[in-house]
Amino acid sequence: MLTQTIPSPAVPAAKGFSASRAPATDPFGVVTRCAGVIATEFSYRKEEEIYGEGEPSEYVYQVIRGAVRTYKLLNDGRRQIGAFLLSGDVFGLDPGSTHRLTAEAITDTTVRLVKRRSLEAAAGSDVRVAHQLWTMTAGDLRHAEDHMLLLGRKTALERVATFLLEMDRRLAKAGMMALPMCRRDIGDYLGLTLETVSRALSQLSDEGILVFSSARQIVLRNRQRLADMDA
Amino acid sequence: MLTQTIPSPAVPAAKGFSASRAPATDPFGVVTRCAGVIATEFSYRKEEEIYGEGEPSEYVYQVIRGAVRTYKLLNDGRRQIGAFLLSGDVFGLDPGSTHRLTAEAITDTTVRLVKRRSLEAAAGSDVRVAHQLWTMTAGDLRHAEDHMLLLGRKTALERVATFLLEMDRRLAKAGMMALPMCRRDIGDYLGLTLETVSRALSQLSDEGILVFSSARQIVLRNRQRLADMDA
């Protein structure tokens, strides 16, 4: 609501080429290593919109550094965040001609991007690329299916426990996780209010399951008990 | 819980071949018309399990007649239905080697099925098939994204309104819709209890927005007002 968004250019300026350097474990690498697929880097400032729901989907993105949220809105402003994208994650790959969620940088973020049409072209001539695109969309679907179970049937505490385990898995470094997003973002991801998220985190802290270095710097002390309450 | 399920044979008996007869508008047709892809028919009785979460995904299915629900369970039995599959719908296409949701027949149901491996093979040699598989998974993802917004942020009345519009679109015949599923199924799809679903339907009936012929036979009288409250 209060995002002082700076419009991004229709065609991001090229800052360099990074094709043919991705490791074999990088799912996006299969794609960016293809002849005819040019990867470009671009940066967005904190709170900047990357693309909007309903816009033509011209590019596909991979987070190099930073964090991104994708979300849908209802008319009155209620927001559901579909995913947080962190280093290495691919987003914007919506088959169909338009984006179905809005994407915004949570922090200052650098992405690698490729033209969607060049991906489609590569997929049309190389079945491995086609298979890779399918696999990436299938990964998003798997996440969405798990998240529907969370949103439809888990309690507030269970949702927060699930969230912590997911973030621990995806961004913990040296046993510590540094959350890039605020409590409101977490709430809008989990279908809760920011106050309920805060209360659940405080309760987990009281129970000794986690320790705060600061509000967004968290160390998990007992993953097993978190997994147990995750239902 | 009380499903008197009859185990289906590991390899369903062939009852006929229906390849090369699907109309051009049928998304599954692109696939079943392929050389080497054999479509078979099979029937399941009401409440019968078609496949279970975690089982190897050996087949991909298309509903010919009847209705199917897919769902996930928490340890204590809480259930989230991910989708209702109706005539023409394809399901069971989970990339990865295992099914991520359980599928059950809601009513007596007939499906067309093809071996997953033959699909993969066709996709490996024909990019149109590969593209079609991607498109089908992308359709599932779109539905899941919309449903996350519903589960995370809509009120009970809004959820039921959305549900009615979805079912009206997908199964209304002559202005009337005959719901194949019970109130508990609807609740488990919408993240509500069966009582809350019933109360919302009663309220919509009181307001003249819909009329019941019977509990599951519904005529929508005012789609616009439903769409308005759908948020």
Add this chain to the structure above:
DNA sequence: CGCCGGATTGATCAGTTTCAAGGCATGTGG
């Protein structure tokens, strides 16, 4: 140092769930 946005905590409120009772339709067996 003081401002400001984000986070925490408290008190009350509201929507949904839970528990409970009863109605209605269907089908089965006497």
Add this chain to the structure above:
DNA sequence: CCACATGCCTTGAAACTGATCAATCCGGCG
């Protein structure tokens, strides 16, 4: 053909979880 059992649905009342409203608190930064 009727009686009754059964499953599904509706409705009511009470309980509860999470939301809302409100008041600090805290940390970073100008």
